[in-house]
Amino acid sequence: MLNEISTLRSQIENELLTISSSESLEQFRLAHIVKKGTLTGLIERLRDVPKEDKPVIGKELNLLRVFAENEFARLKEQFESGKNQTQKIDVTLDGRRGKKGSIHPIMQTLDEILSVFRKMGFSVAESADLEDDYHNFEALNFAPDHPARDMQDTFFIKDERSDLLLRTHTSSVQIRLMQSQQPPIRSVMPGRVYRNEAVSARSLAEFHQVEGLCIDKNVTFAELKGTIITFAKEMYGSSSEFRFRPSYFPFTEPSAEVDISCYLCGGKGCRICKYSGWLEICGCGMVHPNVFKNCKIDTEIYSGYAFGFGIERVTMLRTGIDDIRLLYENDVRILEQF
Ligand code: DAH
Numbered sequence: 550m551l552n553e554i555s556t557l558r559s560q561i562e563n564e565l566l567t568i569s570s571s572e573s574l575e576q577f578r579l580a581h582i583v584k585k586g587t588l589t590g591l592i593e594r595l596r597d598v599p600k601e602d603k604p605v606i607g608k609e610l611n612l613l614r615v616f617a618e619n620e621f622a623r624l625k626e627q628f629e630s631g632k633n634q635t636q637k638i639d640v641t642l643d644g645r646r647g648k649k650g651s652i653h654p655i656m657q658t659l660d661e662i663l664s665v666f667r668k669m670g671f672s673v674a675e676s677a678d679l680e681d682d683y684h685n686f687e688a689l690n691f692a693p694d695h696p697a698r699d700m701q702d703t704f705f706i707k708d709e710r711s712d713l714l715l716r717t718h719t720s721s722v723q724i725r726l727m728q729s730q731q732p733p734i735r736s737v738m739p740g741r742v743y744r745n746e747a748v749s750a751r752s753l754a755e756f757h758q759v760e761g762l763c764i765d766k767n768v769t770f771a772e773l774k775g776t777i778i779t780f781a782k783e784m785y786g787s788s789s790e791f792r793f794r795p796s797y798f799p800f801t802e803p804s805a806e807v808d809i810s811c812y813l814c815g816g817k818g819c820r821i822c823k824y825s826g827w828l829e830i831c832g833c834g835m836v837h838p839n840v841f842k843n844c845k846i847d848t849e850i851y852s853g854y855a856f857g858f859g860i861e862r863v864t865m866l867r868t869g870i871d872d873i874r875l876l877y878e879n880d881v882r883i884l885e886q887f
Contacts (some may be wrong), residue, residue, distance in 0.1 A: 671763075690839040733766075750874065800837050801835055802837045828866065
């Protein structure tokens with residue numbers, strides 16, 4: 550009988566090595582563990598064993614039974630928790646790479662914009678997102694009934710100071726700068742701005758702008774053109790072409806909007822440029838005398854130019870992203886491309 554027990558032990562041990570699924574484990578259970586299985590069969594035959602042999606054989610049999618039941622329980626738990634350690638580990642497989650963070654495309658664009666302007670001698674100035682009506686509108690020569698002050702465009706703050714708002718453009722920083730320092734001024738002012746607009750593929754209620762301001766003696770419109778073209782060629786490539794279209798802003802006179810030849814079709818006309826061949830990149834102009842007056846800068850001595858553009862727009866033109874919302878969804882599949 551001891552021989553039979555040892556044969557069964559070898560059989561059970563071999564079978565255990567080949568069990569790789571809960572199906573084969575179940576077959577093992579039906580063969581050995583259940584009432585009609587091999588182990589119970591041997592235990593029942595213990596009755597016929599001579600008394601003096603019973604302790605030794607009984608002990609062996611019991612050890613085998615406990616071993617088989619424990620192994621069965623262990624494998625069952627492994628399969629249930631989905632971890633089958635009897636499967637071989639392939640050490641040649643690639644490890645899992647941890648995902649690395651990277652600088653957001655909007656901030657990459659901003660870093661590059663600022664570095665181009667720094668090379669041209671501009672310093673960088675910033676101010677708070679929370680503004681008052683005076684700096685955001687009045688000092689910039691917006692008439693009291695100008696539509697930009699309308700509830701539809703501006704987020705007003707409910708406060709005991711009833712004229713607080715979220716700035717609608719970075720032009721407000723121009724005023725803060727002119728109030729706090731005397732010309733010459735040559736600065737760019739990046740920041741977040743807010744407009745009460747419906748979110749779409751082209752516009753968001755919260756976005757970024759860079760403002761520019763240059764005030765000195767004898768500053769001319771030609772200098773403004775030179776600055777913008779030099780900047781845009783650095784950003785978009787030296788083969789780009791430009792046009793300045795007359796425009797209107799309350800805080801500049803004369804004012805212009807600048808278009809760049811479409812980077813995608815080279816000016817032939819396509820979906821991106823709405824078949825015009827041109828893409829608008831910024832607003833600009835010579836600082837309005839009323840703005841200088843509001844900031845106590847002598848217009849007999851000084852003149853200056855200003856410009857402003859959206860950072861999301863520049864990012865979209867450079868990356869080819871054609872839906873502005875993609876820049877704010879933080880989907881790593883977009884972000885890891887830049
Ligand atoms: N503030 C304008 C806007 O938000 C952009 C702008 C236009 C800024 C002309 C300027 C400028 O400084 O001269 O649309």
